[in-house]
Amino acid sequence: MGLIGEVLMLPFAPVRGSLWAVRQVLAEAERQYYDPAAVRAELARLEERLDAGEIDEEEFDRLEDVLLDRLETGLGRGPGTADGTTR
Template sequence: MGLLGMIFGLPLAPVKGLIKLGEVIEEQVETQRRDPAAVRRRLEEVERLREQGLITAEDEARAQEEILGQMMG
């Protein structure tokens, strides 16, 4: 059955590869989203936007809550 399975499974190999690639990308996104250095950079960016007057204090607080919420869970 190994040879038959390989013959019939060969056309599905690109699909299986694409699924695996999606899983790897998802894992990397989760890792970066929870990385303390990346979170700090995002928080600093929000603070910079507030200092430049591009967002309000309420927007800054909301963004900070969202960033920290994503990191925690």
Template sequence: MDLFAALATLPLAPLRGLLAVAKAIQSEADRQLYDPGAARGQLEQLESAERSGDLSAEERERAEREIVGRLVATPPGKAQTKNGEEGQG
């Protein structure tokens, strides 16, 4: 019966592969978006841009709020437990 099921679902194999690739891309994008190291680098770039005159103080503050907001937000797929620790959701 397993052989029959494998043959019957064979046309769906490309779709399953595509879904696996999409999940991997989403996972990597989330990892980079919520990575504290990447956020620190972005904050340093903002500071450098403000010092060089490419960015106003107001623009820098707005961008900093956005970056820090991402860090304090709960990433998708993570659930906050009652004691404040993150867990898989």
């Protein structure tokens, strides 16, 4: 973008900066949500809840399926950016 374009876009700089910050927060949240280590820890806690009688088999199976889907997605993304690509 040329000098004139930069000058014309100057009033929108705070918005562009805010959007960048929102994207960064979202990317970090997704990284943590799909982190295989975090999902495995949640699976272990889920099994503990089942053993303690806090949840029944049906609830365990439902929640386990959700966690296993997250784990599969997280492993499929691999290291890199939030959208699964590497730089």
